[in-house]
Amino acid sequence: MTIVSDSPVHSSSSDDFASFLDAELATSTSDSSADEEGDEEENLESKRVKRRKVEVLEILEEVQDSTARVETSKEEAICAHPGSFGGMCIICGQRVAEEAGVAIAYIHKGLRLDSPELVRLRNADMKNKLNQKKLHLILDLDHTLLNSTMLFHMTSEEDYLKSNADSLQDIQNGSLFMLEHMRMMTKLRPYVRQFLKEANEMFEMHIYTMGDKPYAREMAKLLDPGDQYFNDRIISRDDGTQKHQKGLDVVLAEESAVLILDDTENAWTKHRENLILMERYHFFASSCQQFGFRCKSLSLLKSDESDTDGALASVLRVLKRVHSMYFDEDPRDAPSNRDVREFLKSVRKxxxxxxxxxxxxxxxxxxxxxxxxxxxxxxxxxxxxxxxxxxxxxxxxxxxxxxxxxxxxxxxxxxxxxxxxxxxxxxxxxxxxxxxxxxxxxxxx
Amino acid sequence: MFFHITLERNMQLHPRHFGRNLRENLIAKLMKDVEGTCSGRHGFVVAITGIENVGKGLIRDGTGFVTFPVKYRCVVFRPFKGQILEAVVTMVNKMGFFAEAGPVQIFVSNHLIPDDMEFQSGDMPNYTTSDGSVKIQKDSEVRLKLIGTRVDATEIFCIGTIKDDFLGVINDPTTA
The missing domain is CATH 3.40.50.10190 (BRCT domain)
Structure with a gap:
């Protein structure tokens, strides 16, 4: 064994090594043949055997040589740099190009993942979701789940709202909030609490808004004071990959298992089939004006959408329907073939x-x-x-x-x-x- | 790793601080400027422990500001590749988890979490072994090994692993 480890590995010297072995073997045979009275034929026979052994050794050596080479190439290929954090590969810690992959900034600053890794994560997530019988739901904020206005946009007729705002100490039971530090007033859409509670049973929910990050976080606090629905899945306009567009490329979910609730169809040009278009919720007068409506806003009429027959309640029924179609109706069908987009289409039809x-x-x-x-x-x-x-x-x-x-x-x-x-x-x-x-x-x- | 080292900095001081409290003002400004900042070479400056020497001031032409070379001793924290570190988990998701050790942000990808730990989503996402005996979630304390570090002007990023002997959870918040 010592001989092998001491021997130089490259093939050019393997001949020397073979002759060295030959010499060694020859001496050992001569020793043994001395005892065996030197039968010519036997000696020849044994020589042939030794020769073969040497060949075997050589082959072994070659195999070792090639495995060594494979190992070094593996070392280089082993890390595909599937993503980076702060400019370092998330697996090997080496510096990588800063712009590689898609930025997943809403989860953590400086985190980027490349597309094979995203596919891997989505597949893993899909399995997880099938076990839990959950799908993904992406929710827009403004005009879908709530309506906000800047305080200075409020008309004098709306001033009564300021004194009627609900306490920020008891968010769970309120629906109209005054956020003085943001100079804003926010009204949650009727039925939204019940909606989120029930949707949470069937979906992993994300927020995806065209508002900025602080706004998105603040609204998430109002919608989800117990922090049980959204976790870190809050995506704002700073996190998207395209301007004025929302995309599923930053969402860690299989497209065939995602439903989207939004009031703006044009934001989702690539994912229209996943979209459930919502009737816009205008509570404040400024919101109506923004969209060019002359009618009186709900705040001026001192009324609101119906709690049980409003848009959210009817959409929740659709969500339940699609969810049950996905998981219950045809269990023989392979899960990978199911697609919420098809179900959504057929429900609508x-x-x-x-x-x-x-x-x-x-x-x-x-x-x-x-x-x-x-x-x-x-x-x-x-x-x-x-x-x-x-x-x-x-x-x-x-x-x-x-x-x-x-x-x-x-x-x-x-x-x-x-x-x-x-x-x-x-x-x-x-x-x-x-x-x-x-x-x-x-x-x- | 922590180091106690001597650093030097040129401090510019406004003339209004001149007077009998000049030295105190200089030190106060130094602390404000330096503590909590990072440098690629020395890492994160935790605290200034003393002033070694304040050099002769040099009046800047035109502005009236005076530049003093100040030598000071300070404790710095700099992470190294291969270092074992204890950190608190701040966020867990399907990509892995993030942990913090003071100013250092560490990401441990799920490739570098032992294969027998699986991600569980829910309102408290976590990584759990199949028998449920070990759980990593927010606020868990973990021991990890750094495999990559990068020190920016204001932040320190690290890549960590717990896929090695004696690494992983050292304190579970649910049992504490």
Whole structure:
């Protein structure tokens, strides 16, 4: 053994080594053959055996040599630098290029991960989530879960709110808060507490807002005073990878298991299929103005959205539906094939199943009707949209009761509804009673 | 590791501080300027322990400020690669966990957590062994080994591992 370890490893000297071994072996055979009375043939035989042994040794040596080489190359390839923290690889601690990978800054400053690592984490997460029977839910803040306004934007009629604000000592039971250090007032959407509580059973929830980080944290405190829902999963506009866009690339979740609640469709151009579009919640007058509505805000009307029939309650029903479809309905199907996007689509398609809709003077004449928002909404809801009336038509959508098609609808006793009927159905995930959306001249706006 | 060393710094002092309290003002300003800062070479300055020598002041032309070279002794903390360190866990997630030892931020990736510890999500995310005997969660104290360090002007980043003998949880907050 000592010979082997002392011997130089490179192959050029292996011949020397072989001859050295030969010599050694020859002496040992000569010793033994002295005892055996020197039979020529036997000696030859033994020489052949020794020769073979030397060959075996040489092969062994070669194998050792190559494993050594493999080991060194492994040492170099062993770390793929799957991510970095403060510019150092998270596995080997070596310095790596600062810009490699996607920044996951909302979890910790200076943390970046590359895409294979993200895929690995998402897969691991998926397994975990399947065991827990949970999916992912991404929640927008403004106009979805709450409405905020700056104090100096508040009108004098809204001043009564300032004295009615709920105590910050008892966040869990309040819904209207005055945040003096941020010069803001925030109103939580009715039903949001119940919504979060129930959604937490089915989903791992994230906050994803276009607001800045301090704002997001502050709102998370209001929504989740017990810190049981969101943990560190609070993503603000500083953490996204693209300006004015929200993306799932920084979210550690498989896209097929993510549902998104947001009021702005354009923020999610890459993930429209995961999105449940929310009707905007405007409580404060400034919020209405921002979006160009002339109507009175809820704060001025001193009213609020319905607690049990509002947008959040109806969306919660949809979430429950999709969740149960995902986990319960077809257990034979491999989990990897399931996709919330498909389930979401099919739930939506049932709502206006069988309706045949004609639009009358809703779109500008030069506008291709198929690309209008209302047309798309109706089709996503499962209705069939037609350009001309025939007897199979069930609904005529119009702003004006005196158009030709509107009159036809009245004569044929078909439903004549206002475009808001489609919007309301879309946002509330339920076919609305047609009589509540009549078309008459005075109410055309 | 902590070191007690002598450092030198040129202090600029405004003329309004001149007078019989000049030395005190100089030291107060030095403490304010230096304590809690980092330098790549020496690490984090924990505390100034004494002044060795204040050199001759040099009046800056035009401003009236005077520059004094000050030699001071201080305790510095500098992490080293390979060092074993005890730290408090600040955040646990599926990527690993973050821990803090004074000014030092340490990240231990889940690649460097023993394979038998698995991530458990929930309102108190943690890494737990399959038999549940060892648990790492927020506020746990862990002993870890540093495998990479970087000292910035204001922060110290480290990569740590607990995938080695005698590393891991040393104090569980749930049992304490």
């Amino acid at each position: 049932e709502i206006l199943q069988g309706c045949r809709i004609v639009f009358s003077r809703v779109f500008p004449t030069s506008f291709p009707p198929e690309s209008h928002q209302l047309w798309k909404m109706a089709e996503q809801l499962g209705a069939t949209c037609l350009v001309e009336v025939d007897l199979s038509v069930t609904h005529v959508v119009a702003n004006d009761p005196n158009t030709e098609k509107s009159r036809w609808a009245t004569n044929e006793t078909k439903y004549l509804v206002h475009p808001q009927w489609i919007e309301a159905t879309y946002y509330l995930w339920q076919r609305q009673v047609e009589d509540k959306y009549p078309v008459n001249q005075s109410k055309s706006q």
